[in-house]
Amino acid sequence: MDHLEKAPKAYKNLEFLNSPPGRSVRILTEYLEPYSRLKKFDVKDTIVFFGSARTLPPEVAEKRFRELTRKTNKMKNPGAKLLQEIKIAEMEVEMSRYYRDTEELAYRMTKWSKGLKKGNKFIVTSGGGPGVMEAANKGAKRAKGLSIGFNISLPFEQYPNKYIDGHLNFEFHYFFMRKFWFAYLAKALVIMPGGFGTLDELMEVLTLVQTLKLNKKMTIIIYGYEYWQKVINFEAMAETGMISPEDLKLYKFINNVDEAFEYLKKELTKNYVK
Secondary structure (H helix, E strand, O other), rough: OOOOOOOOOOOOOHHHHHHHHHHHHHHHHHHHHHHHHHOOOOEEEEEEEEEEOOOOOOHHHHHHEEEEEEEEOOOOOOOOHHHHHHHHHOOOOOOOOOHHHHHHHHHHHHHHHHHOOOOOEEEEOOOOOHHHHHHHHHHHHHOOOOEEEEEEEOOOOOOOOOOOOHHEEEEEEEEEHHHHHHHHEEEEEEEEEOOHHHHHHHHHHHHOOOOOOOOOEEEEEEHHEEEHHHHOHHHHHOOOOOOOHHHHHHOOEEHHHHHHHHHHHHHHHHOOOO
16 A cells, blocks of 8 residues: 555544534534524524423422322331422422423413414424423424424433424534524523523523614513512612613513413514514
8 A cells, every 4th residue: 555545524523523623613513503404494583481400390290299298107207308308399399380381381372473474483492401491392392383492412411302393403512602592583581480501591681682782672571570589689780770770671570371471472573573
């Protein structure tokens, strides 16, 4: 053999593509591949649901609570660990109402959207995982509509839930590219109770709207005042001059599905339905 084997083309060189110098290429693919696929399926407008991956379906939470309660009742002296588990399970039952409300709101919005002239104009979108994300996709699927999942690869595996349409199931490595696609297509945002990730997503969008970096009308619902008043205090920010009093109008607190549905319909119709 009087010659070397051909080297792999750069775009087929996995060692390079997965190396630090290949990062810019990887970032670009997380923009271009979703762009190409979303355009192919004519996805232009979405309603994004954010919320905790830990929120359980009501039937799952209630079953767990019943089982722990029965176990405790059979014991003369249940230990502190078991009593703590029951306390957690009781809270899971209480928080599971947000799974139910998310599913119902996503169902109603999808059904309403399908009735518009162009059909499927506002597609329910979530982070693609379990909890509130699953509930949103499940509600859309129950209404026989399309459903998008923008998943993220994590050290602890988060698998796509089964209610996402296969051709609209996306997997991201970079959080900022995932958040770009959430914000770029969204015409409305529903924030259910959640943790650090939900707060991150909420604050990112609020900042973009406040600074006019999103050049479009964005309807933002923060759902569950009882929870959110314990977590954030926007009024205190306004009182201390950290934000403008006008910034308090960038979002709306809502506590029930009926009100959320009517508000979303009104705002989306006013801003986008022709």
